[in-house]
Amino acid sequence: MRMPHSGSTGPRRRTILAASAAASALVPLAAGGTAWGAAPDADPYDTLLARAAAQLTGGACDAADPDFAAALKVLDTQASGWWKDLDRSAGRTALWADLSPAKDPGNFGQSYTRLRTIATAWATPGTSLSGSAEAADALLDALRFLHADAYNPSRPESGNWWFWEIGAPRALMDTCVLLREKIAAADLAKYVSAVAKFCPDPDRRTNAPTLSETGANRADKAVIVALRGLLARDAATLALARDGLSDVRDKGRNSLFTYVTSGDGFYEDGSFVQHGSVAYTGTYGSVLLGSAGQLIALLADSEWAVTDPKTSVLYEAVDRTFSPVVFDGLMMDALRGRAISREKAPDHKDGAVTLTNILQLADGAPAAYAERWRALAKGWIRRNTSHPYLGLVGVPALARAKAVLDDDAVPATDRLTGHFAFADMDRVVHRRPGWALTLSLSSKRIAAYEAGNGENLHGWYTGDGMAYLYDGDDLGQFGDGFWATVDPYRLPGTTVDTRTRADIGSGGGTGTYRPKNAVAGGAALDDRFGAAAMELLADGSTLRAKKAWFFLDNAVLALGADITASDGRSIETVVENRNLYEDGAPRLTVDGRRQPTRTGWSAPLPGARWAHLDGTGGYVFPDDPAQSSSGRGGARLHALRDERTGAWQDINTGADTGGSTTLVTRRYLTLWLDHGVSPAASSYAYVLLPGASAAATAVWSHSRPVRVLANTATAQAVEARRHGLVAAHFWQPGNAAGLTASGPCTVLVRRGSDGVSLAVADPGRTGTSVTVELPFAVRKVVRADDTVTVTPGRRPVVTVRVDGSRGHTHTAHLR
CATH class of the missing domain: 1.50.10.100 (Chondroitin AC/alginate lyase)
Structure with a gap:
């Protein structure tokens, strides 16, 4: 059921604030911090x-x-x-x-x-x-x-x-x-x-005085109070606005310049949460960044200047929180909550707002931060030729951006690469030079979706493991009519019950749905590799599944095990649902055979070993130990080319964010695996090869550089021999890939010329400690987190204290 959230912020803020986002940017400050042209005695x-x-x-x-x-x-x-x-x-x-x-x-x-x-x-x-x-x-x-x-x-x-x-x-x-x-x-x-x-102060909700304001709401109110103070020429009101950022009234409890460990705000791992349980970096987080940054610069070099020494939390958030989830100027949809349903706020516009806010903050930030951010923004602006930033913003933001673009001393930063496990908001981002993949997970801690006031009516499965593939050559994938036309029952990466769903969030107020599962998240190794898992406890269905993902340099492996349901309906796992735009017809090749390109074509593809979609990449269906043991073998793949028509009003009827009734038509290529009606312990295994050619996909399928070693209710594990990497998620005590785990955990181990790298996490947050026995000898510990104890030997044992770590990764380097 949808749970009401009494502290929710009105859905209409995005339209209003996005419309004025460029206008809220700051003019540069002179060297002394005063506005250009201001007289010293003014x-x-x-x-x-x-x-x-x-x-x-x-x-x-x-x-x-x-x-x-x-x-x-x-x-x-x-x-x-x-x-x-x-x-x-x-x-x-x-x-x-x-x-x-x-x-x-x-x-x-x-x-x-x-x-x-x-x-x-x-x-x-x-x-x-x-x-x-x-x-x-x-x-x-x-x-x-x-x-x-x-x-x-x-x-x-x-x-x-x-x-x-x-x-x-x-x-x-x-x-x-x-x-x-x-x-x-x-x-x-x-x-x-x-x-x-x-709006008497930034600290309290006026219509609910016992409710403290947090996050973006507090930042917005601080700006309002400051403007009121200026217009009233009231020093006390200006001080109240400044102090609101730091929450002086409540001794910093809701300060915007502090890391939180629960609820709303910035987390040290880069997560940002608003409304208690929603991953909201892309909207509310950006608003906080913009409003707080605006007020800092507005009051600079005045008697009300913001002097809180912890403003570094806001500065660090640009790199920790925002940079990983912006791809060439696009704000990733997995971080935008119900805003994905807003016709006038696609990913490139929310991305432009964030970019504007970062450049705004740079005007008043220490030089080391500002220089890095300007280079970051320059790279984003230059790479996004699909939706040029200069055409999305108003005069204030435009002036700042042009100054950066015209400054030869500012380099354009390349795309960020790395693996980011945001444990505190159930999001995973894997970034490579040409692409990125984002996972949207959920748990009893983080909502699967937020809906309300007529927004996000079909967001049922957006938090059930949806996988967003971003391609540097295809920046319109999710911003070009996607949400108005995509089949909401078949979102990439999800395993779903094919039951008919009713609209959510059509009434007044906003609410969130949090499932009952504990496991959602994973571990990162060497900032390069990753593994993640989510236990699926489907809403309104008996569907249960254990889902895992493994992230490598050029591939993402997805495994599913123990897929069970008893409602008499078909269960599907969606491999891909790619937006082909208005008239796209890219070639689909399956096992070397070209498939029809006509709209309306569909076919079962039993026994398929690999597939390739021009302009996107490859898909491999490797041997699955679970299928082999059951005698089934091969992937039960289905494909569909269809043309879907919808209107934005179908998913958003909000008072001021509601979509138009204009019909939008887009073509899609969908690949899915059919588990049948009421499956018992079904499974799947597939590999995404973003950007790979058809030839490279065929070679990958034949050479099997990555092997699936386990795919059961006990453990899911893979081995990438070229990298010397073994990765596993254990759902319970057991053995897999040569590893032995005493309890639920995610483990990655990589052996290289420089020794052994190890990463362990407890994404279910259920244990106090976990031990992992390694299958090779270890002589000594080079480095280990304080939470990690290693007993060297022929069969070394690693003990990790996971209690209180909130699903974060624990690491060690061994030799």
Whole structure:
């Protein structure tokens, strides 16, 4: 069942904040930290208000520059459209016909957002509304209307709290900053008073005073309180905003500059969680980064400057938390929660927001951090030619990016490579020079999905081991109509019951679903190899499965064992479901034979040993010990080419994030393994070879450089002889691949010329210690974590204290 989350943030924040993400970027600071052109003896409030306005407009720019001209045109088009439709008549009940009545929280929240866009165009040189007296007067009148009819201290909160406490006050304060020299003092006092009522401080939820704000919500509120303090010229309020980042009120308990070990916030392993149990780096984490970074720079070199020495946590998050999950400027969907269902927020736009926030933070960060981040951003921007960053952002972010691109002293960083096991949010990211694969897992700790307020209606299986394959030559895979058209019952990597599902999250409020399994996660070895596992306890079904993945230099092996169900329905494991776009028809080759390319073709492919899809890579179906012992042999592979049509509204009916009814059609190539009706102890084994040619796939299948050594309810294990690597996940005490484990654990062992590398983890977090016996002699311990004890000898025994380690990896180097 879906569990309600009383502390959930309104789903509409993404639309509002993404729309203004570029506008919230910071203008560069001078060497002394003050805004360019600020007089040393200037009034501090005026100085910071000018800086806040520049954050929204970007200041002066060269309108003749094609990039700036394009950004100004986008702003002008959007603002002019809303300006044209603005109801300025006497007796109106709303500012826009589609946002009526204005009293509705969703409607006044969106109304303030539109007014901010118009005000930004009014304050930005080079737009058709720039400096318009008529526009200024209409904006002032609209603000008075909304205050009188919709958003004022006399009204109690109703509906979605987020509009009252974050969405509306943020847009209102931004608008007031832009119009500050035009707004009558009495009117400004009223608007400040309204915001003070609904967002008095960053520390508490106003409509639930016992609930402390955390993460992105706290960061957002700190910015709102700071803008309110500037407009009211109130030093105490500015101090309250600054202190909110560090949670001075509660002695740092919810500080944004601390690593958490549970709940919301940044974890030392790079995880980021919001709403208690959702992996949310790509949306809420990015908002926190942006808002906290904005406030740090806004208050720099003032008496309210942020001086918390632990701001390094925020700086370190760029490398630990964000860099591994951004691929050539795309934010990985496994970290975007219910935002995947938002038509106007595909992966490349959320990626652009994160990139903007990183460059914004670089303006006020120590040089060592800033230099590294600018090089990182330059690489992302240059490689993503599918969705050019310069065409996605507004003037402030554009100015900063162009400065980086034009600076020959800033190198463009290559793609990040490595294996990242984010134990604290049940995510695994494996990155190679040309591709990356991300696993979205779930457990009793981390939600399988979040849905609500009409968002993410078909997110049932997104946390059941979905595997996202990112290809440097195919950056539109998940951002080009994927979620509106993909078969949500057949997501790559998942094992599913084919039962019909009802929409989730169609009611008010947001909720999460957390399964009951304990095991989800794995271990990383030498920052290069990895193994992961997840026990599948299917929602609303008797389906049970033990799933494991093994990550190598050029391959990912996926194993499934003990697949059992008794509901009388077919069970499937989805190997691939590749978006072929509107008219794609890449060649599919199976065991050297080319298959039909016509849409609608489907076929069983019994006994297939390998397959290859042009433009994606290869798939190998190796010998599976579990199948061999049962006498079945061969993969029960099926293939389908189909054309799927859907609308974004099918998966998102949110008040302001809801998708359009416009039909979208995309072609797909699906490969799946059929376990039959109500299987008993079924299994599977397949290998992904991203980017491999058909010839290389055939050679891989024939030469078997990686062998499956075990695939049972006790253990799943592989051996890669070329790497000297053995990797296994033990579900219970047992033997596999020459290893003996005393209890559940994930183990990787690599023998090389420099000795033996060992990694052990307990992704189920069920044990206190685990022992692993190795099948070869060890003379001495070169290095070991404090939690690892090794008894050398002909059959060395490694004892790992896993209690309290929250599924993280323990390592040792032996000789």
